[in-house]
Amino acid sequence: MLNKINGEMLVNMFISAANNLSNQRMAVDNLNVFPVPDGDTGTNMSLTILSCVDEISSLKEKGANEISKIVASATLRGARGNSGVILSQLMRGFNKGIGDKKEIDKVALVNAFKKAQESAYRAVMKPTEGTILTVARMTAEAIEKHAKDTDDIYEIAKKTLEDAKKALAKTQTMLKQLKEAGVVDAGGQGLVCILEGAFYFLENGKVIEQSEENALVTPKSVTAKVDADIKFIYCTEFLINKKNKDVDVFRFKSTIEHYGDCMVVIDDDDIVKVHIHTNTPNLVIGEALILGELTKIKIDNMKYQHNENTVKMQEEEKMPEKENAFIAVAYGDGIVNMLKEIGVDYIIEGGQTMNPSTDDILSSIEKVNAKNIYVFPNNKNIILAAEQAKKLSDKNVIVIPTKSIPQSISAVLTFDEDASCEDNEEEMTEIIKGVKTISTTTAVRDTTIDGRDIFEGDILGLIDNKIDLTGKDDIDVLIECLDKCVNDETGLITVFLGEGINDTEKIKEILEEKYEDIDVSVYMGNQPVYTFIASVE
Numbered sequence: 001m002l003n004k005i006n007g008e009m010l011v012n013m014f015i016s017a018a019n020n021l022s023n024q025r026m027a028v029d030n031l032n033v034f035p036v037p038d039g040d041t042g043t044n045m046s047l048t049i050l051s052c053v054d055e056i057s058s059l060k061e062k063g064a065n066e067i068s069k070i071v072a073s074a075t076l077r078g079a080r081g082n083s084g085v086i087l088s089q090l091m092r093g094f095n096k097g098i099g100d101k102k103e104i105d106k107v108a109l110v111n112a113f114k115k116a117q118e119s120a121y122r123a124v125m126k127p128t129e130g131t132i133l134t135v136a137r138m139t140a141e142a143i144e145k146h147a148k149d150t151d152d153i154y155e156i157a158k159k160t161l162e163d164a165k166k167a168l169a170k171t172q173t174m175l176k177q178l179k180e181a182g183v184v185d186a187g188g189q190g191l192v193c194i195l196e197g198a199f200y201f202l203e204n205g206k207v208i209e210q211s212e213e214n215a216l217v218t219p220k221s222v223t224a225k226v227d228a229d230i231k232f233i234y235c236t237e238f239l240i241n242k243k244n245k246d247v248d249v250f251r252f253k254s255t256i257e258h259y260g261d262c263m264v265v266i267d268d269d270d271i272v273k274v275h276i277h278t279n280t281p282n283l284v285i286g287e288a289l290i291l292g293e294l295t296k297i298k299i300d301n302m303k304y305q306h307n308e309n310t311v312k313m314q315e316e317e318k319m320p321e322k323e324n325a326f327i328a329v330a331y332g333d334g335i336v337n338m339l340k341e342i343g344v345d346y347i348i349e350g351g352q353t354m355n356p357s358t359d360d361i362l363s364s365i366e367k368v369n370a371k372n373i374y375v376f377p378n379n380k381n382i383i384l385a386a387e388q389a390k391k392l393s394d395k396n397v398i399v400i401p402t403k404s405i406p407q408s409i410s411a412v413l414t415f416d417e418d419a420s421c422e423d424n425e426e427e428m429t430e431i432i433k434g435v436k437t438i439s440t441t442t443a444v445r446d447t448t449i450d451g452r453d454i455f456e457g458d459i460l461g462l463i464d465n466k467i468d469l470t471g472k473d474d475i476d477v478l479i480e481c482l483d484k485c486v487n488d489e490t491g492l493i494t495v496f497l498g499e500g501i502n503d504t505e506k507i508k509e510i511l512e513e514k515y516e517d518i519d520v521s522v523y524m525g526n527q528p529v530y531t532f533i534a535s536v537e
Helices: 007-029 041-050 053-057 064-078 081-098 106-123 132-147 153-174 176-181 186-204 249-259 281-289 333-341 358-367 383-392 405-414 421-434 474-485 504-514
Strands: 234-242 260-268 271-278 292-301 322-330 346-349 370-376 396-399 436-442 447-449 452-454 459-463 466-471 492-497 519-524 532-536
Touching: 007 041, 007 053, 007 064, 007 186, 041 064, 041 081, 041 186, 053 064, 053 292, 064 081, 064 271, 064 358, 064 383, 081 106, 081 132, 081 186, 081 383, 106 132, 106 153, 132 153, 132 186, 153 176, 153 186, 176 447, 234 281, 249 260, 249 271, 249 281, 271 281, 281 292, 322 333, 322 358, 322 405, 333 346, 333 405, 333 492, 333 519, 346 358, 358 370, 358 383, 370 383, 370 405, 370 421, 383 396, 396 421, 405 421, 405 436, 405 492, 405 532, 436 474, 452 466, 459 474, 466 474, 474 504, 474 532, 492 504, 504 519
Parallel strands: 322 346, 322 370, 370 396, 492 519
Antiparallel strands: 234 271, 234 292, 260 271, 436 459, 436 532, 447 452, 459 466, 492 532
């Protein structure tokens, strides 16, 4: 009989859970309802939970309460996409439910799962049943039910896992899109993979290994653009597990800022995240040890470091404080250049198929030296991570809920330097509602959506991220979508051409002839996935 789960067991359960999801992430990705090449639920959830593995692997002597705190903090910062943010909130609630217990008994387990699902539901403005939220809620209800019959955590977990799988199966009947596509919810499947991995350890006493074929390494959040004569050559990063909550983080920041540049110190409850470029990492580490134990220490000589940045910064040098600054998530050289030209200060590289983490967004926020920082997620799957980064920052961050690149362009051009933050936020939020975004891409699988049969290879026309029509030719589909959006009040059509499409003049000529009373602008966007991204205003 298993009456309690200690810290070492909890660590192994989390690692086994993370590895199991990593091994099955592609299958979870393929559950994406839309047949566009952007199914990344499994990858996002896997990267989110893997973000805690390195931190907890060497802490098996700690209590369950301390382990769960580290998991909650790490997944909060490492969350990617909506599914990853919801997963991080599940971990946050799980930690609150455990409280200060060093070992988890059945009472704590019931409370942890109850708090987990409550936290996840609160994180979503409009919770939808038939998703990961449903699976989390029904799992919590199952644990509470089975805990009434026995004190054996193994038996409770075994029966609960069976009920979680039943809950997952129900999602297919709860949402029309899932029923038509004949699949279960991807986020719910990801959560079941996590539960299966954790239970595997309880049942077998060993951790599921991460297969080399499916090995997934968390992308590096921020790296510096380096040249041969850089002033401070060692990129130094680590986490401090505070020895107590009253340690003087301000004194630490004030001290180490003299040892280098590009300093980021994020005080996150029980953990302090440190990033600095320095020539004396030994002095920085010495100061850090005064605050507590160090984990995830990483020191790179940037003269020899290969730069594959997930976040592109214009400069890492300190800049004079600005009144306002803009950060945008974007992809494609042409689109990035356009955003820079209209005044966006920093670009976070990402979008469909490559959602930046909360930590990616937070790191860019911390590097911007401005009183007011406006963040444009430019994707509905990144908005929650941006909001989460805002909560973790002590700066004045305003998240404008842009769901596309064209929306962010219109928002930035609307900005009024003389207006207040509140007025600008209101005006930009209102202006993006009037921007119709069109995109075209190729279907990657056969499916049925809203009664429409879609076949692999079809050209999909999306209006405001919803599939509106299909065809066989990209330009024809683009024009059909434009026809649906253009009206007597339309004054501007803007089109960005994707990778491999170079004839801007030809496409501009076609559109100007078709819409002779409307201004037409065509640019090289070089974006992946979508052959065209267009806006109608």
